[in-house]
Amino acid sequence: MSFQKFELHEKILTGVRMLGYQKPTPIQLQAIPPIMEGRDLMGLAQTGTGKTAAFVLPILNRFMEKPLGHIRALIIAPTRELSEQTLEAIKQLGRKTKLRSTAVYGGVSIHNQINRLRGNVEIISACPGRLLDHIERGTIDLSHVEVLVLDEADHMFDMGFLPDVRKIVKHLPKKRQTLLFSATMPDDVRKLAMDLLQNPVNIQIGHTAPVMTVAHRFYPVQMGIKTALLKDILDKTEMESVLVFTRTKSRAKSLALQLDRSGHKVISLHGNLTQQKRKQALDGFRDGRYEIMVATDIAARGIDVTRISHVINYDMPSTADAYTHRIGRTGRASKTGDAFTFVTGDDMGLAHSLKRILGEKLQYHNVDGLTSEIHNSSSKKKASDIKSDNRRKSFARPTQTRRKPKQRSFQNANRSSWSQRSQSAA
DSSP, X not given: OOGGGXXXXXXXXXXXXHTTOOSOOHHHHHHHHHHHTTOOEEEEXXXXXSHXXXXXXXXXXXXXXXXXXXXXXXXXXXXXXXXXXXXXXXXXXXXXXXXXXXXXXSXXXXXXXXXXXXXXXXXXXXXXXXXXXXXXXXXXXXXXXXXXXXXXXXXHHHTTXXXXXXXXXXXSOSSSEEEEEESSOOHHHHHHXXXXXXXOEEEEOSXXXXXXXXXXXXXXXXXXXXXXXXXXXXXXSOOSOEEEEOSSHHHHHHHHHHHHHXXXXXXXXXXXXXXXXXXXXXXXXXXXXXXXXXXXXXXXXXOOOTTOOXXXXXXXXXXXXXXXXXHTTSSGGGOOEEEEEEEOGXXXXXXXXXXXXXXXXEEEOBOTTTXXXXXXXXXXXXXXXXXXXXXXXXXXXXXXXXXXXXXXXXXXXXXXXXXXXXXXXX
């Protein structure tokens, strides 16, 4: 099935074609028709499934008939990065339309945002905190909103934003269309959905278990050996682009510094950075100037880089849901990827839980002299036994001469199909 089956406006289809997209993903196939009918919808789908376009395309199509010069759609997301990426999707898919959009989030000048809001925008992509600031200042009018989208609702719950969301909803018209998307469904998010959605269409794509197109490896290791193990893996494994997660900001910064001293092209992303530096870090990772990004969980929902081949959990996440969100950065759009997790003695409880969820897809691996012994000897595997994937370029140490990398963006993400599945993932 092609996007033409949705009977989208020709200018929107032009945007789709210019991005090189040919076939809709499963969530787009199921979500776009009821959204275009005006139904409320609750979508349970992991990151990387194409859900942004699943709500952006119907919104753009709805507003093509009569752009009215006031805010008609409000998209609320938990992080600045996600808000920016949603805005980029709106601009790219709607490039041939005259619809205006902007992003609203903290960490940047509120006065510049006020000026943009005066420009009669129709679509807002916002974070809850700064949006409430504008509401309290009276610098934003939400009385004409026709469509409300709550994106990554479970992450908003994790960050304590649900009370803010409820405050924001009080300023919206009662008669509206409400769409809620989430990778997992905690009780608080389910209750929010029940309160805000009217007779919704329920869609679930796959399961809430971690991405099944990803190979999961656990390395049992002592805390003080983690950095040596990471360097060994980076030096000996063929990788394209690597996202490393740490539990704290200080560890992300110090680990990135150690990897930089070892000759790797690396950048860190954490909450202490200004918005400008966060954007510079993401842009550098996205366009290939940096091959490794060391990040805290702030990046688990905010990075959309299709070429990430490996996610490495230097520190074990706190919950199974957090694991799902982290490793959702690789294996995107049904492509394959690898997730490596360092497991200390304190992490064994969650490790056993993930083993029950993942089954045979999770394998324990040993590296001589670096990893610890584990009790389940039947699942042990020598690191030397891991076969190289010749389809990926070698992740070698950088040389002194560096060529300018090819620019990558939402626009040229090298995907001819949003539902492409490699033979190895089929």
